[in-house]
Each structure stands twice: as C-alpha cells, then as structure tokens.
Amino acid sequence: MWMTRVKDRGPRLSYLSSGDWVALRQQQRKGKSRWKMVAFGKKLRETQIQEWQGYYINYKFLKKKVNRYAHQIEVGDVDRPSILRDFSRLLDCQIEKIVLFLLEQQGVLARRLFILGEQRDALLEQQEDGSKASELQEAYRGVGRDLLRLLFFIEMNAIGLRKILKKFDKRFGYKFMDYYVKTRADHPYSQLRQVFKHVGFGAVVGTISRNLSVLKDHQGSYVSIYDQPTLSHPDPIIDSINVAVHRLSNSTTFLHYVGKHALIMQEELPTPSEEGDDAEHRYHFMSLMLNLANTFLYMVNTYIIVPTADHYSLSLGAAATVCGVVIGSMAVAQVFSSVYFSAWSNRSYLKPLLFSSIVLLMGNTLYALAYDLNSLSILLIGRLFCGLGSARAINRRYISDCVPLKLRMQASAGFVTASALGMACGPALACLFQTDFRIYRITFNEDTLPGWFMALAWLVYLLWLWICFRxxxxxPTEKTSSHGAKSGFLAIANDAVENGGTQPLLLNSKAKSDDGDEDEQEDNGDDELDKTQKPVTSIVSAYKLLTPSVKVQLLVYFMLKYAMEILLAESSVVTEYYFIWSTNTVAIFLACLGLTVLPVNIIVGSYISNIFEERQVLLASEIMVCVGILLSFQIMIPYSVPQYVGSALITFVSAEVLEGVNLSLLSRVMSSRLSRGTYNGGLLSTEAGTLARVIADGTITLSGYLGEHWLLNATLLPTLFICIASITATCFTYNSLY
Structure with missing residues (x-):
C-alpha cells in the first residue's frame, strides 16, 4: 500500500491496509468481534489504538471512582454536593483530553493532505501516466481510512462517557446526566458537543472527495464537485466517512430523514466490503416494488372511506358518529394482525402477502355488499377483515431482511412515500365515485364504490403478486439476519441503551454484590453474549427492555397518531354539522392534508434537522400540536372555516414533523434486541399507533352520544390531555435524548 508519511507530526498513526480493513469489517459482520456491556472496559482496552491509549476516556478509573464514592457515602465521609463537583471535574478533564487530541489529529490529517496536494499539483503539471495518479488516489484513500479510525476513536469515547453517566445515575439515583448535559452541552465553548455532535471533519472530507474526483480523470478536462454534486462521492470510502460523520453530528438528508419514518434501523457502517452483504443475493427489484405497492394500496384502503363513512352509517340506520367505529374497526383487527404477520415473516414473505390480499379482497367485498344487505354488522365485519389483512409488518420486515444495506435507506424512504401517497390518494379517489346506479340488484354509489374499487385493486394485485413475486x-441459521447484525461500536451503542437503566439503586446489598463482581464479569462477559443478543420472544420480555426514554417516545407516537386520527376520522361529521360541506369538499380537504406530507418532510429533512437537534424539533413539534388542538376548540364565538382549516393544518403538519423526529429518536434509543425478531421495535411502534387509532375512533363514537354539537370539544379534551402529558414526559427525559 502506497502511503505518504509526514515527519514531526506528534503521535504516529497506525495504518490499516485495504485488505485488513475489509477483513476486519467482514469479521465484525460475522459476529466474531462480539460485545457485551458488562465487558465494555475490557473491550475498550482491547480495541484501543496502541499509540492513542493515553487519550481514550479512562473508563476503568471512572468506574472505580463511582464505587469509591458509594463507599464514602456509606461511611459518611463525604456529602453528595462534593461528589457531584468532584465527578464533574474528572469528566471535564477526560473530555478536554479527548478533544485536544482530536484537534491535534485533525491537524495531522490536514498536514498530510497539504503534502498530497503538492504532489497532485506536480502530477497534473507533468501529465504523467495513470499509475502515478492511482498511487496518489490510494494515498488519499489512506487518509480517509485514518479519518474513519479517528471517528471510531470518537465514537468509543462517546459511548464510554454516556455509559459512565448512566452508571452514576443508576448507582446513586441522581439525575446527574441531566445536570451535566444541560450545563456542558449548551455552553458556547462546549467540549462535550465536540465529542457527541459536531466533529468538524467536513473540510477534510471535502478535500479527499475533491481530489479523488480530480485524479480519477487527471488527463481530461477538470470538472469540480461543486459544479457536479454527483461527483462528491467517487469512492466508497467517502460514503463510509459521511455515514459516520452524520451519526456523530446529527446531520441528515431528505432521504435519510424520510427513511427513518419507517423505523427500519440502519445499523452497519457501509464500507467497500458491503458489496458482499448477505441481503444481496436475496434482493429482487420487482418483489420490492410489490412490497411497496402493498403499502400504498393498504393506506388507500384505510382512508378511501373516511369522507363517506358517516353517510354510509346513516344509510344503514345508525348515527353519523358510528363512523368512528366503522373506521376504527380496521385498526382493531390490525392490533392482532401485526403480531401474526410479524411471526409469519420468519418463515415466508409470499404466503402472508397472498393471504393478506385474499383477506382484503373479501373484506372490501363485504363492505360494499353491506348496503344492499342493509346490515351494519356486515359493514363492520368487512372492515375487520381489512384490518386482519394488514401486512405492514411484512412490508417493514422485507426491507430489513431482503434489501442490501446500500439500498435500504432508499427502500425505507420508498415505504414512507408510498404510505403518504396512499393517504392522500384515498380521499381523492372518493371524489370520483359520485354516481348512483344498479347492476343485477347490486348498488354502486358513493358509499359502496370505495369497497368495489378496492376489491378490484386487490384482485389485480393478487394476480401480479402470484406471477412476479420471488x-x-x-x-442460514448460523448467520444473523441483516437487520439484526451488529458490528463494532454500533453494537456497544445499542447495548448501552439496553442496559443503561435509570432507576435508583442506592447501595443495597445486591448493588454492592454486583459491583464487587464486575471486574470478574468483564473477564467472562463473552460467555453470555449469545443470550444478550437473542431477540425477545414475547411482548412481556420486550416491555422489560423499554427504558424511560423509549417509553416516552412511544407515548409521543401514541399522542400524534391519536391527534391525527381524531382530526381525520371526525372531519366529515364536524364539517357537515358546522359548514354543511359535501362529500366532495371533505374529500378534497383530506387529500390536500395528505399532500402536505412530502413537502413538509423535504423542508424538515433538508433544512430544519440540520440546523436544530432532533430533541429540539421534537419538543417544538409537540408544542405546535398542542397549539393546533387549542385553536380547534369551539368556544363562545361561531365556528368558522378559517379557524377549522387553520387549526387542522397546524395540527396535521406538526404531527407529521413530530413523527419523523420521534421515530428517528426511537430507533436510536431502542434496545438492540428490539431491532430483530417477531417482537421488534417496528412492531411496538405499529401497535402503539394502531392502539391510538382504535381509542381515538372509539372516543368519536362515544362522544356522539352527547350530540353532534358537543362532538368537537368532547374529542379534543382527551387529545389535549394526552398532548400535555407527552410534553411533560419529554421535558423529564429531554437530556437523555442527547
């Protein structure tokens, strides 16, 4: 490997050749490099770069200090304020050591790039053959590989710092992490932020990227990466660096932001070795398109009846507010279908998708026939069948298992986009069904045509699925599925979440026994690794892994889905009562709301999420949802169209923004064991959202007994209460989302 070295540049860097780097990543993917949280100190020492040993966080020393503090409190030698001051000083010194070394190494890399730049200029002037240019390109890649090693160094220190803060809180019952993050992270001279968020490598990455592009065609015309952005990633090493930098700096793009809505976790760092990803041989483009088509059709199926559900209920002799039960019955069945489809996907994808299509075909047929049979029961059974056919768990799982890592984010974004388009197209299609005729005693009107149309759509999809899906x-059983594989420091990061409890354990005998045996556990931690890496096998086991941060994020997700369902499901009843809107007007209004999803995601994903932290956007979005709810109440003055439309737009858009950052944070704080298996994080979030829809639709029907003039305020009161509760819970866990 050709390499340029710089003299007198401080601590020397150890370089990995391309072959060594690929071998290391392959070893990590196969599970040979395994981690356990109790063995973190040992693993940190084993993975340290020898020349940099003195610059890592001294985790073992800090852990001993925590144990010593515990003993001192027990014998009464020191008070708690003194411990907080002393431990804060120790952490400040550790962080300062890491940051100063980081800045020094950035200078080393900059110096190397400066010398390579001189060699590049000489090469371009001499117009030599391509062999010299190839050597220079490899030298730039060498700098990129060392930059990745430096990012790994930062990540290991960030994990160690986060773990020792959680250990301190768990041992003493303090909220020391809240205090430390609040006072250090928000300071204008924050060194903590340098470790966790902004690492300042953009200029280095830009230099490497630009020069690799120049050297790729050094004899031809010069094309700048600034003029042609597509040239900014000419080498896989640049993609790997960008992924690592994005993780640390909280920077994102529209594609990544939208993809996170799917809660499909991106757990491995892309490297040149990813070309051998296990999912590569399982990937089939047409099968992926069929999977996304299923997502789109199901969302159309969900919302196509919303504008006409109240009218359909009235035609069958029920109250208009029974539309809440009609709409919500689909969500009731989905609570159960999500579980058995998630379990079924462990064995097959085609069979459950075929079953889903058949059940949805039957459900929509029953929904349409209920009019001529004059049976509300048939109507509800049809909607229950539609819910039993919900294959969203399959849709998520297929992307996780069968799409290569390099395409997984695009597929995740496609999943979210298909859902958003389906949500907008459903009400829009209802506008086209304003007709009334009969064929052989079967009625086709605005109430039944949504059912007949979706039955035909699922029949066509069923045939397409049977012919084209592979x-x-x-x-193989000895391999871990792609969405469950762990590599290197990412495994530690997820395990830190899993084992970083926050409940107080102030010096009871069990705590003392555990700490006394911790060093021994560090030496034998790998023996129990397989147990800690296995997916959970029940809802109860999954619940036990939920930390306070995860529970709060699930509450936030429940709240936003509840607020959106109240807004959408009662829209036809509310607008007809206050404004005498026709079905067409309601359908156009709902379609316009649905069409705001993608533009809002573009704005947030491309701009807002790169300016503010996700936790800041989360809290601001919750507050805006609360504002929208407050503006929706009808108090004293006559209710007007501008008030309703304006408040609905604020609530819906804010909830959409909230969903993106909420699921992004949820994927980051979720336990590694919940990223795979039947009872995974995607299933938990789906269940939380589905339960919210069920309760919201039930609230609409129950509120209808008070009369239509009370419906609006009666449904908004619980929505406001849940929103305030989620804002309060977010404030309590705000700093744990850092």
Whole structure:
C-alpha cells in the first residue's frame, strides 16, 4: 500500500491496509468481534489504538471512582454536593483530553493532505501516466481510512462517557446526566458537543472527495464537485466517512430523514466490503416494488372511506358518529394482525402477502355488499377483515431482511412515500365515485364504490403478486439476519441503551454484590453474549427492555397518531354539522392534508434537522400540536372555516414533523434486541399507533352520544390531555435524548 508519511507530526498513526480493513469489517459482520456491556472496559482496552491509549476516556478509573464514592457515602465521609463537583471535574478533564487530541489529529490529517496536494499539483503539471495518479488516489484513500479510525476513536469515547453517566445515575439515583448535559452541552465553548455532535471533519472530507474526483480523470478536462454534486462521492470510502460523520453530528438528508419514518434501523457502517452483504443475493427489484405497492394500496384502503363513512352509517340506520367505529374497526383487527404477520415473516414473505390480499379482497367485498344487505354488522365485519389483512409488518420486515444495506435507506424512504401517497390518494379517489346506479340488484354509489374499487385493486394485485413475486432464499441459521447484525461500536451503542437503566439503586446489598463482581464479569462477559443478543420472544420480555426514554417516545407516537386520527376520522361529521360541506369538499380537504406530507418532510429533512437537534424539533413539534388542538376548540364565538382549516393544518403538519423526529429518536434509543425478531421495535411502534387509532375512533363514537354539537370539544379534551402529558414526559427525559 502506497502511503505518504509526514515527519514531526506528534503521535504516529497506525495504518490499516485495504485488505485488513475489509477483513476486519467482514469479521465484525460475522459476529466474531462480539460485545457485551458488562465487558465494555475490557473491550475498550482491547480495541484501543496502541499509540492513542493515553487519550481514550479512562473508563476503568471512572468506574472505580463511582464505587469509591458509594463507599464514602456509606461511611459518611463525604456529602453528595462534593461528589457531584468532584465527578464533574474528572469528566471535564477526560473530555478536554479527548478533544485536544482530536484537534491535534485533525491537524495531522490536514498536514498530510497539504503534502498530497503538492504532489497532485506536480502530477497534473507533468501529465504523467495513470499509475502515478492511482498511487496518489490510494494515498488519499489512506487518509480517509485514518479519518474513519479517528471517528471510531470518537465514537468509543462517546459511548464510554454516556455509559459512565448512566452508571452514576443508576448507582446513586441522581439525575446527574441531566445536570451535566444541560450545563456542558449548551455552553458556547462546549467540549462535550465536540465529542457527541459536531466533529468538524467536513473540510477534510471535502478535500479527499475533491481530489479523488480530480485524479480519477487527471488527463481530461477538470470538472469540480461543486459544479457536479454527483461527483462528491467517487469512492466508497467517502460514503463510509459521511455515514459516520452524520451519526456523530446529527446531520441528515431528505432521504435519510424520510427513511427513518419507517423505523427500519440502519445499523452497519457501509464500507467497500458491503458489496458482499448477505441481503444481496436475496434482493429482487420487482418483489420490492410489490412490497411497496402493498403499502400504498393498504393506506388507500384505510382512508378511501373516511369522507363517506358517516353517510354510509346513516344509510344503514345508525348515527353519523358510528363512523368512528366503522373506521376504527380496521385498526382493531390490525392490533392482532401485526403480531401474526410479524411471526409469519420468519418463515415466508409470499404466503402472508397472498393471504393478506385474499383477506382484503373479501373484506372490501363485504363492505360494499353491506348496503344492499342493509346490515351494519356486515359493514363492520368487512372492515375487520381489512384490518386482519394488514401486512405492514411484512412490508417493514422485507426491507430489513431482503434489501442490501446500500439500498435500504432508499427502500425505507420508498415505504414512507408510498404510505403518504396512499393517504392522500384515498380521499381523492372518493371524489370520483359520485354516481348512483344498479347492476343485477347490486348498488354502486358513493358509499359502496370505495369497497368495489378496492376489491378490484386487490384482485389485480393478487394476480401480479402470484406471477412476479420471488420468495427470497432462507438465511442460514448460523448467520444473523441483516437487520439484526451488529458490528463494532454500533453494537456497544445499542447495548448501552439496553442496559443503561435509570432507576435508583442506592447501595443495597445486591448493588454492592454486583459491583464487587464486575471486574470478574468483564473477564467472562463473552460467555453470555449469545443470550444478550437473542431477540425477545414475547411482548412481556420486550416491555422489560423499554427504558424511560423509549417509553416516552412511544407515548409521543401514541399522542400524534391519536391527534391525527381524531382530526381525520371526525372531519366529515364536524364539517357537515358546522359548514354543511359535501362529500366532495371533505374529500378534497383530506387529500390536500395528505399532500402536505412530502413537502413538509423535504423542508424538515433538508433544512430544519440540520440546523436544530432532533430533541429540539421534537419538543417544538409537540408544542405546535398542542397549539393546533387549542385553536380547534369551539368556544363562545361561531365556528368558522378559517379557524377549522387553520387549526387542522397546524395540527396535521406538526404531527407529521413530530413523527419523523420521534421515530428517528426511537430507533436510536431502542434496545438492540428490539431491532430483530417477531417482537421488534417496528412492531411496538405499529401497535402503539394502531392502539391510538382504535381509542381515538372509539372516543368519536362515544362522544356522539352527547350530540353532534358537543362532538368537537368532547374529542379534543382527551387529545389535549394526552398532548400535555407527552410534553411533560419529554421535558423529564429531554437530556437523555442527547
């Protein structure tokens, strides 16, 4: 490997050749480099770069200090304020050591790039052959690999710092982490932020990227990466660096932001070795398109009846507010279908998708026939069948298992986009069904046509699925599925979440026994690794892994889905009562709300999320949802169209923004064991959202007994209460989202 070295540049860097780097990543993907949280100190020492040993966080020393503080409190030698001051000083010194070394190494890399720049200029002037240019390109890649090693160094220190803060809180019952993050992270001279967020490597990455692009065609015309942005990533090493920098700096793009809505976790760092990803041989483009088509059709199926559900209920002799039960019955069945479809996907993808299509075909047929049978029961059974056919768990799981890592974010974004388009197209299609005729005693009108149309759509989809879908080959049992694989420091990061409890354990005998055995556990931690890495096998086991941060994020997700369902499901009843809107007007209004999803995501994903922290956007969005709810109440003055439309727009858009950052944070704080298996994080979030819809639709129907003039305020009161509760809970866990 050709390499340029710089003299007198401080601590020397150890370089990995391309082959060594690929071998290391392959070893990590296969699970040979395994981690356990109790063995973090040992693993930190084993993975340290020898020349940099003195610059890592001294985790073992800090852990001993925590144990010593515990003993001192027990014997009464020191008070708690003194411990807080002393431990804060120790952490400040550790962080300062890391940051100053980081700045020094940035200078080393900059110096190397400066010398390589001189060699590049000489090469371009001499117009030599391509072999010299190839050597220079490899030298730039060498700098990129060392930059990745430096990012790994930062990540290991960030994990160690986060773990020792959680250990301190767990041992003493303090909220020391809240205090420390609040006082250090928001300071204008914050060194903590340098470790966790902004690492300042953009200029280095730009230099490497630009020069690799120049050297790729050094004899031809010069094309700048600034003029042609597509040239900014000419080498896989640049993609790897950008992923690592984005993780640390909280920077994102529209594609990544939208993809996070799917809660499909991106757990591995892309490297040149990813070309051998296990999912590569399981990937089939047409099967992926069929999977996304299923997502789109199901969302159309969900919202196509919203503008006409109240009128359909009245035609069958029920109250208009029974539309809440009609709409919500689909969500009731989805609570159960999500579980068995998630379990079924462990064995097959084609069979559950075929079953889903058949059940949805039957459900929509029953929904349409209920009019001529004059049976509300048939109507509800049809909607229950539609819910039993919900295959969203399959849709998520297929992307996780069968799409290569390099395409997984695009597929996740496609999943979210298909859902958003389906949500907008459903009400829009209802506008086209304003007709009334009969064929052989079967009525086709605005109430029944949504059912007949969706039945036909699922029949066509069923045939397309049967002909074109390719069942992916099974994953060998000795290998971990792509969405469950852990590599290097990412495994530690997820395990830190899993084992970083916050409940107080102030010096009871069990705590003392655990700490006394901790060093021994560090030496034998790998023996129990397989147990800690296995997916959970029940809802109860999954619940036990939920930390306070995860529970709060699930509450936030419940709140936003509840608020959106109240807004959408009662829109036809509310607008007809106050404004005498026709079905067409309601459908156009709902379609316009749905069409705001993608533009809002573009703005947030491309701009807002790169300016503010996700936790800041989260809290601001919750407050805006609360504002929208407050503006929706009808108090004293006559209710007007501008008030309703304006408040609905604020609530809906704010909830959409909230969903993106909420699921992004949820994927980051979720336990590693919840990223795979039947009872995974995607299933938990789906269940939380579905339960919110069920309760919201039930609230609409129950509120209808008070009369339509009370419906609006009666449904908004619980929505406001849940929103305030989620804002309060977010404030209590705000600093744990850092």
């Amino acid at each position: 069942e992916p080959p099974p994953v």
